[in-house]
Amino acid sequence: MIPSSFEYSAPSTLDEALKMLNALGDEAKILAGGHSLIPMMKLRFAEPGHLIDINNIPGLSYVKEEGGYLTIGAMTREVELEESDIAAAKFPIFLDAAKLIADPQVRNWGTIGGNLAHGDAANDHPAVMIALDAEVEITGQDGARWVSINEFFMGFYMTAVQEGEILTAIRVPLPTGKNGNSYHKNERKVGDYATAGVAVNITLDDNGTCTSAGIGLTNVNPTPLKAVRSEQALIGTKIDDEAINIAAQYASEDCSPSEDLRGSEDYKRRVVKALTKRMITKALERAN
Amino acid sequence: MEIKITLNGTEMTAEVEPRTLLVHLIREKLSSTGTHIGCDTSSCGACTLLIDGKSAKSCTLLAVQVNGKAITTVEGLLTVDGLHPIQEAFKLNHALHCGFCTPGMMMRVVELLEKNPDPSEEEIRWGISGNLCRCTGYNNIVKAIKYASAKMRGAELPSTEPEFV
Structure with missing residues (x-):
């Protein structure tokens, strides 16, 4: 072809x-x-x-901590994030995701910026970035602007990147206090898109009460989905079994999967529910 | 447009259309047919080669994207001293039946062992997760990679006797 x-x-x-x-x-x-x-x-x-x-433009590939953010250049390859010490220390979620994104050869070329700018709800970074409450830098001839990830995905393969603009960087707030994050997707085989994927990022105060929660879902909606009701169900709780069950139930109800070769709508909702429980539990373990 | 590449150590130029895929340049214009085309959808890994030392699927890259870069294909593994340790390991451990996936598999292993000279079985299996082999069931490939790893590190060589399970 x-x-x-x-x-x-x-x-x-x-x-x-x-x-x-x-x-x-x-x-x-x-x-x-x-x-x-x-x-x-x-x-x-x-x-x-x-x-x-844009592969020959220098300065678009980096992973660095500055001003309270982890900032990732748009042309950073998947493998570079996978091997970055800064990401590994504070964002194990990136390693969870990297291992499941396509395969090693593809990760040598695929970029973080491209994964987002493609605007595909089946890609993995959108859900991860939603969980992490990221912002995306979009540059045009008049300069650069930062856009919240929650306002970035506008439709099927449509993003906030307008004609004449280029996605140039992504930044996520550095975790403060007790923070844990995790991602997993079910895939039929290595390199497949997710049957469903769930990204979770939680912060706890000293008493173990959840002060913030981010939950993003992969490939179960026309656009990457922020599971708002699930996040709210965790905030203010000690994230006990009851809170986890409610959050997982909401995620399975609020997504909108379509039936395909990977499974029926009902099956996918069940996968979302199971993965949401597991990822909250894993993020909680990592926070403690 | 004209591009300049180094293929297995030899500098050369080639005239390509922007839409020419790297694998077609390598196989058809430069006659290095060791790099195979399998699925043509970046799933199977048969077209894997090295670009500046990094493994890549050449069916999913445009030839113009490697302008100025160094390409290594399976033809570049052979040295004046004979087979590359990875080639020798695949041969001794029966790590191929039909051989179609083998060039891509071995080129992937070059980078895998360079980054991780002594990988565990799990690391090997994840490391070759972008390369499909429909003959061997992978066991002998994993065994061969362990053998190549030992050989390249100068460690004691594992047995090449077949294992019956």
Whole structure:
């Protein structure tokens, strides 16, 4: 399978890329790792007239702590986050997710920014970033703006990145106090999209009362889903069995999975419920 | 457009369309047919090669994306001294039947052992999780990777006798 013909440019600065993107309009598409885009182009689901490859732009790949945030450059490869000491120390959720994202070769190319900008509810970072209450930096010719992850996914393959803009970074608040996070997805085989996936991030005060909770769901809704009622069910509790059961029940009710080869709607709701329980429990263990 | 690459140590230029996939450049224009095309959907790993030392699936990369980079394919494993330790390990441990997945499998193992010279069985199995073999059931592949690991570290070599289970 070979994509239909297109023009290709590989600018060496972000300014140059933005200029090109603005000049070409919706004919152009940004090429990051390409491991979602190229398969779609091979199947001719996507036929951009012009690819702007941003792999040669320096300064878009980093993982660093600054100003109370862990900031991740958009072009950071999955493998770089997987191997980052900072991420491992404070965000084991990234290691949980990395191991389940495609396979090692794909993780050598796939980028964190691309995983989000693709706007696919089946990708894993959207749910993880929802749980972590991330913000996304979107850069246009007039400068950069930060957008909450909760306002980022606007529809099926649609995000807050507008025409002429590029996703340039992601930041998540560094955990304070007793914090735990975890992610798991059920997949039929390595490299498959999730049957369902659940990301959880919780913070406890010194008495073990939950002060904040983030829960994101993968591939059980047209857009990546923030399980708001489930989060609320944990906040203010000691996260006992009852609270966990309520949160899991809400997650299974509030998602909107569709039947496919991975299972029926009912089955997927049951997977969401089971995984929500397990991930809250795991995050709690990690917090304590 | 014209791109410049280093293929198995030799610098060369090639004229490609932007839509040319890396695997097609390697196999059809540069006649290195050791790199295979299996699923053509980045699932099976038969097209795995190294780009600047990192394993990648060449069916899901455009040739233009590797402009200026160094590519190593299975043809690049052979040295003047003979088989690469990974090739030798696969041969001695019967880690292939039909051999279709073998070049991609071995190129993946090059990076796996470079990052983790003494992997556990679990690390090996996760490490080759992007490479499918439909013949061997993986046991002899895992065994071969352990053998190659020992050989490359200069450790005591495990037995190559077949295991019957």
